[in-house]
Amino acid sequence: MQPQNLTKNDYKGSPSTLCTGCGHDLISTQISNACFQLGIHPFEVAKMSGIGCSSKLPAYFMSQSFAFNSMHGRMAPVTTGAKLANPQLKMLGISGDGDTASIGLGGFVHLVKRNLPMVYIVADNGVYGLTKGQFSPTADPTSPRKNGELFLNDTLDICTLSLELGCGFVARTFVGNPTQLSAILQKALQHPGTAVIDILSPCITFNNHEGSTKSYTYLKAHEVPMRETPPFADPLAAVAEIRKSYKNGEVLTGIFFENTAAKTLLEKLPGPSSPLALYNADELRPSPESFESMMAQYM
Ligand SMILES: Cc1ncc(C[n+]2csc(CCOP(=O)(O)OP(=O)(O)O)c2C)c(N)n1
Ligand code: SF4
Ligand SMILES: [Mg+2]
Numbered sequence: 001m002q003p004q005n006l007t008k009n010d011y012k013g014s015p016s017t018l019c020t021g022c023g024h025d026l027i028s029t030q031i032s033n034a035c036f037q038l039g040i041h042p043f044e045v046a047k048m049s050g051i052g053c054s055s056k057l058p059a060y061f062m063s064q065s066f067a068f069n070s071m072h073g074r075m076a077p078v079t080t081g082a083k084l085a086n087p088q089l090k091m092l093g094i095s096g097d098g099d100t101a102s103i104g105l106g107g108f109v110h111l112v113k114r115n116l117p118m119v120y121i122v123a124d125n126g127v128y129g130l131t132k133g134q135f136s137p138t139a140d141p142t143s144p145r146k147n148g149e150l151f152l153n154d155t156l157d158i159c160t161l162s163l164e165l166g167c168g169f170v171a172r173t174f175v176g177n178p179t180q181l182s183a184i185l186q187k188a189l190q191h192p193g194t195a196v197i198d199i200l201s202p203c204i205t206f207n208n209h210e211g212s213t214k215s216y217t218y219l220k221a222h223e224v225p226m227r228e229t230p231p232f233a234d235p236l237a238a239v240a241e242i243r244k245s246y247k248n249g250e251v252l253t254g255i256f257f258e259n260t261a262a263k264t265l266l267e268k269l270p271g272p273s274s275p276l277a278l279y280n281a282d283e284l285r286p287s288p289e290s291f292e293s294m295m296a297q298y299m
Pocket of ligand 2: 017018019021022023024053054125129130202203204205206
């Protein structure tokens with residue numbers, strides 16, 4: 001159901017400035033399509049990001065939505081604050097594998113544990129694209145850089161980490177599988193709590209060469225979409241299956257786990273349901289009596 005008088009044009013953004021063929025551009029196209037299909041009004045959405053090529057995506061879709069391009073690795077705490085200040089906004093976070101799994105990992109872990117209502121997208125290319133292709137933690141030890149250098153650590157898997165943290169919606173998809181990407185985005189946009197989607201999105205400039213496990217060619221050849229979604233009733237069974245399939249050289253995709261029953265942060269920490277910006281100063285400021293009574297609790 002589309003919002004009245006809105007057309008697909010209302011879901012467009014500025015022209016992309018990313019490298020031609022960058023996987024990230026396929027993500028912004030699918031997000032605007034999914035929001036249009038679900039009848040989500042651009043004014044309802046806050047597009048949140050950190051820093052990186054991936055974090056530039058909010059500029060390229062839904063120009064009429066709210067947006068905040070924060071600091072590197074700080075999308076999680078900024079989004080938490082924004083959602084508490086305006087619980088009516090639909091939070092759509094777009095981050096990178098470096099932004100989330102390196103500098104932003106602590107914030108990501110706490111956001112997932114709190115079950116903040118939001119869609120959390122990691123546009124995952126295994127490298128820091130914006131700063132010229134250094135390894136990110138989601139790189140594979142078997143996948144050399146263009147100069148032949150190998151990653152010295154084991155990979156950090158955003159999906160198994162999210163499952164172990166108790167996330168209520170965990171999925172992986174690939175920009176080369178637009179049908180699955182679109183279906184997963186639409187499901188995630190309707191999930192009540194944190195929905196984490198690891199989107200494999202090749203960096204055409206720094207990580208698309210032969211031997212890379214994040215290239216279009218490799219991912220097309222090794223992606224194994226699950227037929228049933230979500231197939232696992234137990235998140236740890238999903239973790240085991242993802243690890244087994246990784247060891248076999250497969251890239252398992254689909255919705256690994258879904259649980260809509262877990263309490264969200266807004267249910268655990270009830271606050272005003274209207275945006276703070278709509279309250280006047282008197283309503284926001286505690287009365288002298290309530291302030292004194294609050295202070296008395298700390299005596
Ligand atoms: C505090 C801070 N540290 C480092 C940087 C430099 N920096 C900018 S983007 C980036 C990594 C981006 O990688 P990723 O999040 O994977 O996004 P991609 O460009 O690959 O989409 C880094 C290290 C920064 N901007 N700020
Ligand atoms: S450097 Fe890589 S991630 Fe950045 S815009 Fe170019 S292809 Fe995309
Ligand atoms: Mg990256």
